[in-house]
Amino acid sequence: MENKILKYMNPYLAGIGLGMTxxxxxxxxxxxxxxxxxxxxxxxxxxxxxxxxxxxxxxxxGGYGDKxxxxxxxxxxxxxxxxxxxxxxxxxxxxxxxxxGGKSSAKIRITFAxxxxxxxxxxxxxxxxxxxxxxxxxxxxxxxxxFVFLICIFVGGYLTAWLFRGQWND
Amino acid sequence: xxxxxxxxxxxxxxxxxFAAILIGIAFGFFLERAGFSSSRKLSGVFYFKDxxxxxxxxTAVITAAIGLSCLISFGFISLDNIYLMPxxxxxxxxxxxxFGIGFAMGGWCPGTAAAGVACGKIDAxxxxxxxxxxxxxxxxxxxxxxxLYQAGQSGVVLVYDSLKMSRNGFVxxxxxxxxxxxxxxxxxxxxxxxxxxxxxxxxxxxxSVLLLALSLGLNFTSSKTAAAQLSxxxxxxxxxxxxxxxxxxxIEPEELAQRIIQGQDxxxxxxxxxxxxxxxxxxxxxxxxxxxxxxxxxxxxxxSMIILYSNGMTHPAQARDSLYRSGFTNVYLLxxxxxxxxxxxxxxISLRNEPLSEDMDLKVDNWxxxxxxxxxxxxxxxxxxxxxxxxxxxxxxxxxxxxxPSIKIIDLRSQPEYNTGHIPGSLALSVENLxxxxxxxxxxxxxxxxxxxxxxxxxxxxxxAVIFIYGDRxxxxxxxxxxxERLGHKNYAILNGGFxxxxxxxxxxxxxxxxxxxxKYQAANYTDEFxxxxxxxxxxxxxxxxxxxxxxxxxxxxxxxxxxxxxxHVPGAINRPFSEDIVKTNDIQQFKSVEQLQTAxxxxxxxxxxxxxVHCRTGHQASQTFFVLVRLLGYTNVxxxxxxxxxxxxxxxxxxxx
Numbered sequence: 001m002e003n004k005i006l007k008y009m010n011p012y013l014a015g016i017g018l019g020m021t022x023x024x025x026x027x028x029x030x031x032x033x034x035x036x037x038x039x040x041x042x043x044x045x046x047x048x049x050x051x052x053x054x055x056x057x058x059x060x061x062g063g064y065g066d067k068x069x070x071x072x073x074x075x076x077x078x079x080x081x082x083x084x085x086x087x088x089x090x091x092x093x094x095x096x097x098x099x100x101g102g103k104s105s106a107k108i109r110i111t112f113a114x115x116x117x118x119x120x121x122x123x124x125x126x127x128x129x130x131x132x133x134x135x136x137x138x139x140x141x142x143x144x145x146x147f148v149f150l151i152c153i154f155v156g157g158y159l160t161a162w163l164f165r166g167q168w169n170d
Numbered sequence: 171x172x173x174x175x176x177x178x179x180x181x182x183x184x185x186x187x188f189a190a191i192l193i194g195i196a197f198g199f200f201l202e203r204a205g206f207s208s209s210r211k212l213s214g215v216f217y218f219k220d221x222x223x224x225x226x227x228x229t230a231v232i233t234a235a236i237g238l239s240c241l242i243s244f245g246f247i248s249l250d251n252i253y254l255m256p257x258x259x260x261x262x263x264x265x266x267x268x269f270g271i272g273f274a275m276g277g278w279c280p281g282t283a284a285a286g287v288a289c290g291k292i293d294a295x296x297x298x299x300x301x302x303x304x305x306x307x308x309x310x311x312x313x314x315x316x317x318l319y320q321a322g323q324s325g326v327v328l329v330y331d332s333l334k335m336s337r338n339g340f341v342x343x344x345x346x347x348x349x350x351x352x353x354x355x356x357x358x359x360x361x362x363x364x365x366x367x368x369x370x371x372x373x374x375x376x377x378s379v380l381l382l383a384l385s386l387g388l389n390f391t392s393s394k395t396a397a398a399q400l401s402x403x404x405x406x407x408x409x410x411x412x413x414x415x416x417x418x419x420x421i422e423p424e425e426l427a428q429r430i431i432q433g434q435d436x437x438x439x440x441x442x443x444x445x446x447x448x449x450x451x452x453x454x455x456x457x458x459x460x461x462x463x464x465x466x467x468x469x470x471x472x473x474s475m476i477i478l479y480s481n482g483m484t485h486p487a488q489a490r491d492s493l494y495r496s497g498f499t500n501v502y503l504l505x506x507x508x509x510x511x512x513x514x515x516x517x518x519i520s521l522r523n524e525p526l527s528e529d530m531d532l533k534v535d536n537w538x539x540x541x542x543x544x545x546x547x548x549x550x551x552x553x554x555x556x557x558x559x560x561x562x563x564x565x566x567x568x569x570x571x572x573x574x575p576s577i578k579i580i581d582l583r584s585q586p587e588y589n590t591g592h593i594p595g596s597l598a599l600s601v602e603n604l605x606x607x608x609x610x611x612x613x614x615x616x617x618x619x620x621x622x623x624x625x626x627x628x629x630x631x632x633x634x635a636v637i638f639i640y641g642d643r644x645x646x647x648x649x650x651x652x653x654x655e656r657l658g659h660k661n662y663a664i665l666n667g668g669f670x671x672x673x674x675x676x677x678x679x680x681x682x683x684x685x686x687x688x689x690k691y692q693a694a695n696y697t698d699e700f701x702x703x704x705x706x707x708x709x710x711x712x713x714x715x716x717x718x719x720x721x722x723x724x725x726x727x728x729x730x731x732x733x734x735x736x737x738x739h740v741p742g743a744i745n746r747p748f749s750e751d752i753v754k755t756n757d758i759q760q761f762k763s764v765e766q767l768q769t770a771x772x773x774x775x776x777x778x779x780x781x782x783x784v785h786c787r788t789g790h791q792a793s794q795t796f797f798v799l800v801r802l803l804g805y806t807n808v809x810x811x812x813x814x815x816x817x818x819x820x821x822x823x824x825x826x827x828x
Contacts, residue, residue, distance in 0.1 A: 058312065
C-alpha cells in the first residue's frame with residue numbers, strides 16, 4: 001500500500017500538468033476539456049442503435065443528428081482512457097478490482113457506483129458539463145455559472161457523503 | 171494572434187478530432203498520475219481523509235486561468251477564440267447539487283471514471299454505465315426538465331463582471347484563495363496524521379510564490395492599458411452612455427443574419443485588418459479600417475443602419491463612440507462580434523450543446539448556406555456570369571443581332587405555324603423531339619449524348635448564344651433551355667414575349683428556310699447535377715431540408731383533378747402554379763418582372779441558397795419555374811424532378827398527401 005501511494009505524482013505538479021493541458025486545449029481547440037459530453041453522445045449512439053426513429057425525434061439527442069459520435073469530445077474521452085492506461089501501466093496499477101473499504105460489501109459499492117453514475121450522468125446534462133467541462137474548464141475561464149456549479153458540487157457532496165460512508169469502512 | 175479551431179469553425183474536422191485525442195491522452199495521463207484512478211482517493215475529499223481533489227483541481231484551475239490571462243494581456247489570443255459556456259443559474263445550482271451527491275455516492279466523476287476503467291476498476295465501469303443511463307433518462311425526460319434546464323439563463327457571464335472587478339484583479343484574488351486553501355489542506359492532513367502525507371511543502375512553497383508573482387505581474391502590466399481605456403471613454407456624452415446602458419446600440423447576430431438574408435438596406439462594416447477580412451467576412455460586408463471610418467461612412471450618415479463588427483467588441487465599440495460624437499446616430503455594434511456571429515448563426519448544428527428548435531434548425535441551415543457559400547465560391551459564380559447571355563432578350567435586341575453567326579434562333583412553335591412565317595434565320599424545333607421514354611417513364615428529357623446530336627444537326631456550337639422563341643407555351647422555351655442546361659450550355663436566352671411580341675412589333679418575317687451546316691457539338695458536361703429522381707425527392711420529403719414546389723395548377727395539387735393513378739401531391743410540397751409567373755396582355759405572354767418574381771419567391775424560399783425542388787407532372791411546366799428561379803432570380807440550389815407526378819403517382823410506395 002505504501003509503495004503505491006508514493007507512486008502518485010505530487011498533487012500540485014499533477015495540477016500544473018492538468019492546467020497546462022487545459023491551456024493547450026484552449027489555445028489549439030478553442031474549447032476546454034470535457035468528458036460527460038462524450039458519454040452523452042455514446043448514450044445517444046446506444047439509443048440510436050435500439051430505437052432510431054424515436055431517438056432522432058427526441059428534442060435533446062435528436063439535436064446530435066444521426067452520427068452522434070462524430071464529435072471532438074467523444075474522441076477526447078477515448079484519449080483520456082488511453083492516457084490513463086499509459087500512466088497506469090507505467091506505475092503497475094492495472095488490476096481488476098472493485099475498489100471499496102476493507103470491511104465493506106462489494107454489493108453496496110456496486111449499487112452506490114451505479115446510482116451515483118446515474119445521478120452524475122443526469123446532472124451533467126442538466127448543467128451542460130461535469131467536473132471537467134464545467135467545474136475545471138469553466139472555472140479556468142472565470143465563468144460565473146461554472147463557479148456556481150463547482151461550489152454546488154461540494155455542497156451536495158459534503159451534505160450527503162456521511163450517508164454513503166459505509167462503502168469505505170476498513 | 172492565435173486563431174483556434176473553434177474560431178475557425180474547424181472543430182468538426184479530422185485534425186480537430188485528432189487534436190482532441192492527444193489532449194485527452196494528456197488529460198487522462200495526469201488524472202491517473204494524480205491518483206484519480208482511485209475512487210477511494212477521490213472520495214477522501216468528502217471525509218477529510220485525502221484532500222488531493224482540491225489540490226489538483228484548484229492548481230489546474232489557477233494555472234490555466236493565469237496562463238490564459240497572461241496570453242490575453244500580451245495579445246496572443248483573445249477570448250473570442252474560446253467557447254464560453256453560458257451561465258444558467260437554475261440548471262447550474264440544481265445540477266451541481268445532484269452531481270455532488272452522485273460524486274460522493276459513486277466515488278467517481280466522468281473523466282476520472284475513464285481513468286479508473288483504465289486501471290481495471292470494476293466500480294468505474296459500473297459508474298460509467300450509470301452515467302450512460304443517466305444521460306438517456308435526461309434525454310427521455312427532457313420535455314419535463316426543459317424549464318429547469320433553461321431556468322435563469324443569463325448568457326455568457328464572467329465572474330469578474332458579476333463581482334465588478336477587473337479580470338486580472340480577480341485572477342489574483344482567486345490565486346490567493348487557492349493558495350490559502352492548499353495550506354489549509356496541508357495543515358488538515360498533517361493534523362489528522364493521515365498516512366498519505368508526503369512532503370509537499372517544498373513544491374507548494376515554490377508554486378505559491380510563483381503563481382502569486384505571476385498574477386501580481388499580470389495586474390501591474392494591465393493597469394496601464396486599463397487606465398488608458400478609462401480616460402478615453404470618460405469624455406463620452408451622457409446620452410451615449412445611456413444608449414449603451416440600454417444596449418440600444420447592439421444588434422444580435424441572429425437579427426443581423428435575418429436582415430441580411432431579407433436584403434434589407436443595411437451597411438455592414440468589417441473593421442478588422444484586410445487579411446483577416448479576406449479570409450472570412452460576413453457576406454456583403456465592407457472592409458473599412460478604423461481610421462478611415464469617418465470618411466468612408468460619411469455618405470451613409472443617419473441614412474441606413476450601419477453595423478460595425480470585429481472579432482470581439484472592443485474596437486467597434488470605440489469606433490462607434492467616436493462616430494457618435496461626430497453626429498452619427500445610426501451606428502450599431504454586432505453583439506459578440508464576428509465570433510458571436512459564427513457561434514450563434516453559423517456553428518454546425520451537430521456541434522451545438524443545446525438542441526435547437528425546428529425553426530432555428532432551418533434558419534441555421536439557411537444562414538450556413540448563405541454566409542458560408544459565398545466564401546467558397548468565386549464571386550462571379552452567382553447569378554450567371556457575364557460571359558453568358560442575359561436570360562431574357564427583347565424583340566429590339568434580337569432584331570439588332572439577326573444574322574450574327576454566333577447567334578442561333580430556335581423557334582419552338584408547331585411546324586405549320588413556322589412554315590407560314592418565322593423570324594429570319596430561325597430553325598424549327600419541337601420540344602417533344604428532346605424528350606423520350608426512360609425506364610418506362612415517358613416524356614423525360616433525353617440523355618446528354620442524344621441532346622448533343624440534336625444540337626449538332628441544328629449546327630449549334632457549344633459557344634453559340636441560343637435564343638428560344640416560344641409560341642403559346644412559355645415553358646416550351648424553358649424546357650429547351652433545360653436541354654442546354656444538361657449539356658452545360660449556359661449561353662442561351664428566351665425572347666420575352668415569344669413569337670407574339672415579334673409579330674406585334676411588326677418586325678421582319680420570312681418563309682425562307684435557313685441553310686444549316688451540321689456541327690460537331692461538344693457538350694461541356696454529359697451529366698447534370700440539377701435533375702432529381704424520386705429517391706432524392708423522397709429523401710428531402712423525409713428530412714424536410716428542401717422547399718418542394720409543385721408547379722401544377724391548384725386543382726391538381728389539391729387532388730380534385732387528376733390524370734394519374736393517384737391524386738394529390740408530394741407530402742410537404744407547396745403549390746406555386748407555373749402560370750403565376752407569367753403575365754398575359756393582348757395575347758402576349760411575358761415573364762413577370764424580376765422584382766415581382768423576387769418578392770413572390772422570397773415568401774416561399776428562405777434564401778437564394780436554400781435547396782429547392784421543382785416538379786410538375788412531366789417536367790415541362792416545372793422547367794419554367796426552374797428557369798425563373800435559377801436564371802432570373804439567381805437561386806443556386808434548385809433541383810428539377812423531371813419525372814414528376816406521373817412517376818410519383820405510379821409508384822405506390824411513395825407517400826402522397828391530399
